[in-house]
Amino acid sequence: MTDPARPRLVVLVSGSGTNLQALLDAAADPAYGADVVAVGADRAGIEGLARAERAGVPTFVERVGDHASRADWDAALTAAVAAHQPDLVVLAGFMKLVGPAFLAAFGGRTLNTHPALSPSFPGMHGPADALAYGVKVTGCTLFVVDEGVDTGVIVEQAVVRVEDDDDVESLHERIKTAERSMLVEQVGRLAREGFRVEGRRLLVG
């Protein structure tokens, strides 16, 4: 059940959706103070969408390939998200860059989680790039989405140690454990308390 008084979250996913599941589980408690009102994806048939369906949350899919141009896709994604009137949009393993139409509608209130400590290792392969570089600590970063690749104002970061015997999968799994806690805690806090951005700083409340 969604409560009209509670902030509305739309979550976008591209894969397994374990971060989404953490948000769904947290939001099931009324004390969390925010509702996941819809889940969108850029591809069909993924576990992230199945998780939403099992939780009784409406879903939608906008595939880039179904549109004549990237700009058309961006406009369609923006409209699909807007239909659910979100207060906050959360990209949780969403493997596409949103475009100008999306940012015009939801800039400043779209969060993304990245599996590295920004500004190190932006892009699609954060855990692999950290491992290849040989860093001893890496982690995850929650940030406010802007037009760059993982460049937005930082909300929170968590540090994860790289072990000598890590491979990309084991490292990414350890990062994702930290990421889920960070995401749940910070999304709830921002949704309940509100926030504003001043320069490179995010101020809560």
Ligand code: GAR
């Ligand atoms: C997460 O580690 C997230 O940070 C990453 O994908 C994973 C999704 O896991 N996102 C990116 O790399 C975005 N560039 P999940 O589907 O199990 O939540």
